[in-house]
Each structure stands twice: as C-alpha cells, then as structure tokens.
Amino acid sequence: MQIYNSLTRTKEEFRPIEEGKVKMYTCGPTVYHFAHIGNLRSYIMEDVLDRYLRYAGYEVTRVMNITDVGHLTSDADTGEDKMLKGARREHKTVLEIARFYTDAFFEDCRKLRIRTPDVVQPATGCIDDFIKVITSLLEKGYAYTAGGNVYFDTSKLEKYYVFNDFEEEDLAVGVREGVEGDENKRNKADFVLWFTKSKFDAQELKWDSPFGIGYPGWHIECSCISMKYLGEYLDIHCGGIDNAFPHHTNEIAQSEAYIGHPWCHYWFHVHHLNTTSGKMSKSSGEFLTVSLLESKGYAPEVYRFFCMQSHYRKSLVFSYEGLDNAKAAYQKLVARVASLKADGEVDRRAFEDLKAGFTSALDNDMNTSLAVTAYYDVLKAGTNDSTKLALIEDFEQVMQLGLLDAVKALREEEKAKAEPSEDDRWILDLIAARAEAKKAKNYAEADRIRGELSEKGIILVDTKEGTTYKKA
Numbered sequence: 413m414q415i416y417n418s419l420t421r422t423k424e425e426f427r428p429i430e431e432g433k434v435k436m437y438t439c440g441p442t443v444y445h446f447a448h449i450g451n452l453r454s455y456i457m458e459d460v461l462d463r464y465l466r467y468a469g470y471e472v473t474r475v476m477n478i479t480d481v482g483h484l485t486s487d488a489d490t491g492e493d494k495m496l497k498g499a500r501r502e503h504k505t506v507l508e509i510a511r512f513y514t515d516a517f518f519e520d521c522r523k524l525r526i527r528t529p530d531v532v533q534p535a536t537g538c539i540d541d542f543i544k545v546i547t548s549l550l551e552k553g554y555a556y557t558a559g560g561n562v563y564f565d566t567s568k569l570e571k572y573y574v575f576n577d578f579e580e581e582d583l584a585v586g587v588r589e590g591v592e593g594d595e596n597k598r599n600k601a602d603f604v605l606w607f608t609k610s611k612f613d614a615q616e617l618k619w620d621s622p623f624g625i626g627y628p629g630w631h632i633e634c635s636c637i638s639m640k641y642l643g644e645y646l647d648i649h650c651g652g653i654d655n656a657f658p659h660h661t662n663e664i665a666q667s668e669a670y671i672g673h674p675w676c677h678y679w680f681h682v683h684h685l686n687t688t689s690g691k692m693s694k695s696s697g698e699f700l701t702v703s704l705l706e707s708k709g710y711a712p713e714v715y716r717f718f719c720m721q722s723h724y725r726k727s728l729v730f731s732y733e734g735l736d737n738a739k740a741a742y743q744k745l746v747a748r749v750a751s752l753k754a755d756g757e758v759d760r761r762a763f764e765d766l767k768a769g770f771t772s773a774l775d776n777d778m779n780t781s782l783a784v785t786a787y788y789d790v791l792k793a794g795t796n797d798s799t800k801l802a803l804i805e806d807f808e809q810v811m812q813l814g815l816l817d818a819v820k821a822l823r824e825e826e827k828a829k830a831e832p833s834e835d836d837r838w839i840l841d842l843i844a845a846r847a848e849a850k851k852a853k854n855y856a857e858a859d860r861i862r863g864e865l866s867e868k869g870i871i872l873v874d875t876k877e878g879t880t881y882k883k884a
C-alpha cells in the first residue's frame with residue numbers, strides 16, 4: 413500500500429514498525445461546539461484509512477484525544493480558551509460543555525458510520541502525564557520558564573519547520589493568528605507547554621504543578637496521550653491539514669526532544685472543505701452540521717458518499733448543488749443494488765478480479781473516488797448477482813456507504829406500501845363496508861364512512877380497480 417507522507421512529501425510504501433500491527437493516532441475534537449462538516453470530512457477520510465488497514469489484515473490500535481482544556485482560539489497560544497468561551501456562551505460549566513459536545517461529536521460520528529477509536533482520552537484525565545513530560549523537557553534544556561508560563565524553546569532543535577513547504581494558504585492560520593506578540597517568548601515559534609499566568613482570571617480548570625497552578629497547552633496533550641498508549645514509536649498520525657502547523661509541528665518538536673529519537677513515521681493530512689466563499693469556519697456563513705444537513709433532507713451517508721468522491725489530499729468545495737448531485741447518484745446506486753437478487757454460487761474468480769480493482773484504488777494513496785467507481789464496475793460486470801452482492805458487502809467493510817441498510821429500508825418501505833400492516837386492517841374493513849353500502853345504493857352510509865376516515869386523516873382514492881387510500 414502506497415501512502416503520501418506529509419513529512420517526506422512523497423508517496424511511500426506503508427510499512428509499520430512491527431509487522432502486521434499499526435499504531436495510529438488521531439487528533440480529536442475540541443469539545444466546545446458542534447463539529448462542522450469540514451472537521452468531519454477529516455474524520456470520515458481517517459475512518460476509511462483505519463478501516464482499510466484493518467481490511468488489509470493489520471491489527472490496528474487507534475488512539476484519539478478529546479481536547480477539554482487549554483485550546484485557545486488561536487492555535488498559536490493567543491486568544492481565549494475555547495472551552496471557557498463555550499461555557500460562558502451557554503451559561504454552563506466547562507465540564508458540562510465538554511460532556512455535551514463530546515456526546516454530540518460521537519453522535520455525528522455514529523451517523524456518519526465512523527468507527528470509534530480503540531482509545532478515546534480526554535486531556536483532563538492526563539494532567540500527571542503532561543507534567544511528567546514538561547518536567548523532563550525543562551531538565552533537558554528544551555523548555556524554559558518566563559512570565560510564569562513554561563515555553564518550548566524551538567531554537568534548541570536542528571529543524572523545527574518540518575512541514576515548511578506547505579502552501580501559504582495552509583500555513584495562514586497559525587501565522588496570521590500568531591502575530592500577536594508574547595514578550596516572554598525567546599523565539600517567535602516558541603509555544604506554551606504550561607500556562608500559569610492566564611489572561612483569564614475566570615479559568616475554571618486549574619491544576620497544581622511544579623511550575624505553579626495552571627493548565628496545559630494544547631499541543632502537549634497529543635504527544636503525551638499518544639506516547640501513553642502507543643509508546644515511543646508511532647506508525648501513523650492523522651489530522652486535518654490546518655493542524656500541520658503549528659500543532660503537528662509542535663507535537664513533533666516536543667515528542668522527539670523528550671524521547672531523543674524520531675517519533676512518528678507517516679503523517680496523513682486531510683485537506684480542507686471549502687465553501688464557495690472560502691474556508692469553512694464556525695464564525696462565517698451558515699454553520700454546517702450533520703443535523704442541519706439532515707433537516708434539509710440529506711442523509712449522513714450522502715455526505716459520506718460526497719466526501720468519498722474526491723481525494724483526501726485535494727480541497728473539496730461544498731455546495732448544496734454538489735450535495736444534490738451526490739444524493740441523486742447515491743439513490744440510484746441504492747436502487748441498482750436493490751435490484752440484485754441472490755441467484756446462486758459466488759463466482760470466486762470474478763470476485764477476486766473485481767476486488768482487485770477496489771484494493772488497487774485504495775492501495776494508491778487512498779483513492780476513494782476510484783474505489784467508488786469499483787462499485788459501478790461490479791454492477792455492470794458480466795457475473796451473477798450473488799457475486800455482485802458479495803463484492804458490495806466486501807467493499808462496504810471499508811467504505812461504509814450504508815448501501816445495504818439503505819436497500820433494506822427501501823425494501824421495507826416497498827413492502828409496507830404493497831401490503832398494509834395489521835394496524836391498517838380497520839381501514840380496509842371500512843373500505844369494504846363502504847363498497848357494500850354503495851352496492852346497496854346506500855350512498856348516505858358510504859359518504860358517512862368516507863367522512864369518518866377523512867377525519868382520521870385517511871383519504872380514499874376510487875380507481876377502476878377499486879378503492880385505495882393514502883394517509884394525509
């Protein structure tokens with residue numbers, strides 16, 4: 413399997429450190445608000461990677477943090493604490509906010525068929541681990557105290573800007589928001605490991621530490637949580653491209669300074685979801701969430717399908733027109749799969765041939781749009797339906813488009829239409845009584861029955877073949 417590594421800027425053959433096992437880390441959400449669908453694009457694409465590695469036979473251990481403390485509105489240590497801002501906005505405590513939005517995040521993930529990582533660790537549960545690493549960084553001379561805060565000294569590294577040839581636009585977040593000067597910093601790129609001198613007197617969550625009462629910086633949590641569960645060697649680290657700098661750059665700096673050797677081999681970055689007017693954010697334009705899409709009639713699977721149709725390393729432009737196209741294509745795909753009927757033995761040879769098309773697409777740096785094409789190749793292939801169904805079931809382990817559930821729902825809907833349920837038996841009885849009344853030319857009684865049904869929201873439709881009904 414070939415995968416693009418942001419660190420080397422090349423597609424590389426994927427080889428985990430320990431044969432057959434993959435240690436994978438994902439930056440989790442900051443739980444102060446609903447996730448917007450731009451953030452969720454990253455989690456969807458990372459989910460496909462996670463599932464594909466498992467499908468390919470690897471034993472994957474995946475860890476994710478939950479940021480419930482210390483993430484300031486700018487990734488470069490300035491601005492307000494996002495958690496506190498959320499709590500103030502909703503007149504709740506930081507803990508209540510964290511719990512509520514953590515649940516909301518996993519509910520979105522469930523709807524989008526994203527597998528929950530093996531370990532999910534809130535930052536507030538690991539304060540001792542952060543203190544241990546920060547203490548060691550101070551001892552080794554990689555960190556210093558100034559103005560009450562503990563900073564990482566980036567000048568102590570041979571190379572700090574590891575992802576430095578990212579496009580201007582990708583770097584813009586950190587650079588633009590980092591211009592607000594912090595006089596305590598020795599170097600412009602230095603970052604906070606532990607805050608004590610908070611600008612915010614109302615900081616709710618504080619812990620005692622050798623450096624004073626305070627709270628951890630955002631970057632330190634991912635390094636510590638990853639090392640706590642996955643050890644000193646990590647195979648693959650995932651996140652959105654906007655995290656490459658400064659967040660992932662800082663994670664590498666502090667992790668490698670702490671352990672004294674290279675830390676993570678592959679860096680997997682998912683690019684932005686843009687709107688037609690630019691980068692999607694919580695502050696500008698319509699706030700796009702899974703629930704909002706659902707309220708507009710788009711199933712979460714349709715959004716997942718929309719994401720699959722483009723490569724994770726390309727910016728994707730979101731528009732309702734684009735989503736409508738995805739919805740139409742998705743419904744057609746469901747209808748085509750629904751028309752397949754199990755008709756005998758699976759043709760192993762055809763199965764392997766068609767499966768090869770699917771795996772070669774994903775082996776080539778997770779080309780999900782070609783993997784979607786593989787579904788269509790199956791549907792038009794000259795093999796029997798049983799083979800096609802087996803292949804779709806196989807692909808769905810990775811892609812999770814929800815096709816099989818959608819087919820099931822479609823069948824149930826059709827069945828319900830074709831034969832009324834027991835609950836509707838009384839309607840049929842009244843229709844029959846009305847037909848009898850009409851036959852006996854008792855039109856008053858026939859009208860009375862129609863009226864009775866109408867009051868209960870049942871509309872009768874007289875056709876040549878007889879009377880049917882619909883529910884208003």
Ligand SMILES: [Zn+2]
Binds near residue numbers: 438439440659663
């Ligand atoms: Zn992180």
